[in-house]
Amino acid sequence: MALGNFILPAQSFASILGSNEKLNVAVMGTNSRGGYLALKFAEAENTNISYICDVDQRAIDKTIQSVYEKYGYKPKGEKDIRKVLEDSNVDILVIAAPDHWHAPASIMALLAGKHVYVEKPCSHNPREGELLVDAQKKYNKIVQMGNQQRSSYESIEAVQLIQEGIIGNTYYGKAWYANTRGSIGIGKPVLVPEWLDWELWQGPAPRKEFKDNIVHYNWHWFWNWGTGEILNNGTHEVDICRWALGVGYPEKVSSNGGRYQFQDDWEFYDTQIASFDFAEGKTINWEGRSCNGSLFHNRGRGSVIYGTKGTAIIDRNGYEFYDKTNQLIKEAKAGTPNATMNTTGGGDLEKLHIANFLNSIRLGEKQNSPIDQGNISVTICQLGNIAQEIGRSLQIDNLNGRILNDADAMKMWGREYEKGWELKV
Numbered sequence: 001m002a003l004g005n006f007i008l009p010a011q012s013f014a015s016i017l018g019s020n021e022k023l024n025v026a027v028m029g030t031n032s033r034g035g036y037l038a039l040k041f042a043e044a045e046n047t048n049i050s051y052i053c054d055v056d057q058r059a060i061d062k063t064i065q066s067v068y069e070k071y072g073y074k075p076k077g078e079k080d081i082r083k084v085l086e087d088s089n090v091d092i093l094v095i096a097a098p099d100h101w102h103a104p105a106s107i108m109a110l111l112a113g114k115h116v117y118v119e120k121p122c123s124h125n126p127r128e129g130e131l132l133v134d135a136q137k138k139y140n141k142i143v144q145m146g147n148q149q150r151s152s153y154e155s156i157e158a159v160q161l162i163q164e165g166i167i168g169n170t171y172y173g174k175a176w177y178a179n180t181r182g183s184i185g186i187g188k189p190v191l192v193p194e195w196l197d198w199e200l201w202q203g204p205a206p207r208k209e210f211k212d213n214i215v216h217y218n219w220h221w222f223w224n225w226g227t228g229e230i231l232n233n234g235t236h237e238v239d240i241c242r243w244a245l246g247v248g249y250p251e252k253v254s255s256n257g258g259r260y261q262f263q264d265d266w267e268f269y270d271t272q273i274a275s276f277d278f279a280e281g282k283t284i285n286w287e288g289r290s291c292n293g294s295l296f297h298n299r300g301r302g303s304v305i306y307g308t309k310g311t312a313i314i315d316r317n318g319y320e321f322y323d324k325t326n327q328l329i330k331e332a333k334a335g336t337p338n339a340t341m342n343t344t345g346g347g348d349l350e351k352l353h354i355a356n357f358l359n360s361i362r363l364g365e366k367q368n369s370p371i372d373q374g375n376i377s378v379t380i381c382q383l384g385n386i387a388q389e390i391g392r393s394l395q396i397d398n399l400n401g402r403i404l405n406d407a408d409a410m411k412m413w414g415r416e417y418e419k420g421w422e423l424k425v
């Protein structure tokens with residue numbers, strides 16, 4: 001574990017914290033994914049779920065009951081994350097709230113002295129990602145993003161084999177996600193349900209009128225709160241491609257596509273082809289099809305890495321290596337099948353990723369997804385959205401991901417916040 005310019009050995013770090021110390025965990029946003037994460041953190045050794053935090057009282061009640069039924073105790077329920085973070089006994093904040101909350105809640109937690117496990121994407125816009133990385137460095141806490149495939153034994157082995165040259169020199173990664181989502185319709189202004197605190201749900205985002213097609217999932221497709229399919233799902237596979245190819249920020253980003261399937265309130269794109277070109281002479285391409293689930297390589301999602309001697313296919317359940325004649329030369333499958341297309345999760349990946357996070361805190365174990373690396377993959381995808389919205393290719397500073405010589409595009413680098421919710425590091 002790095003403290004300033006010093007490196008503490010794992011044994012030394014463990015003696016400071018206590019490798020068997022019980023860690024108190026608060027989980028924010030438990031309607032779907034967060035409810036699953038609450039149970040996975042409760043399952044981990046020497047952890048205690050101390051708070052369930054949600055602006056939907058039904059989600060609080062349901063998750064508290066789930067923890068009680070499985071582990072025999074009841075966490076506290078609280079709708080306001082600020083009150084949770086005031087409790088000095090809380091060690092970790094787990095964030096699975098909507099995207100517009102990810103970086104603000106993470107930074108608030110770091111300011112309060114907590115470690116953070118934040119679902120992807122770690123930010124709503126690139127500026128937030130920069131601030132989150134700065135905050136992690138400043139407050140020296142562990143921040144891990146929920147790109148759980150980084151903890152897959154098979155993916156770790158596949159990337160190692162690729163980097164050792166099993167398919168030669170690699171130059172192209174293709175990532176994809178295909179689903180058959182329906183229309184979200186045209187929203188109608190309605191009264192806020194009695195179980196929902198709409199003010200707190202919006203939090204740092206500029207205020208909007210409540211409509212009947214926003215909560216709980218469709219917020220993904222609105223710019224004010226969501227980040228579109230490329231961040232919702234593309235983050236995972238783009239991250240695997242970037243990891244396998246050994247690249248950081250690109251030097252050029254372009255994107256094409258649109259909202260083709262339905263005429264409704266969906267503000268992002270149901271079809272998007274984004275390309276990222278790197279100074280190392282490598283390219284990543286992401287193909288997102290939200291409304292046509294036709295499979296690619298018999299999968300709804302995955303990553304393909306192309307090299308001078310062959311091809312690798314990597315997904316959440318293993319890998320396959322092929323030579324240039326398309327003959328299978330090596331494969332591995334996960335022992336327990338991992339969920340690929342649902343919105344909740346399932347399998348061993350979360351367990352492995354959470355264990356790595358907790359061991360990083362207790363033992364100084366190397367993180368599989370430190371936030372400075374997770375943020376690169378998130379920023380790349382955000383640049384794809386910016387290129388698509390601006391309607392032209394972007395030239396990028398590959399040292400920091402910033403857009404070069406395009407003032408209009410850089411206007412999308414950050415966002416406006418509701419008064420009183422501005423981010424502070």
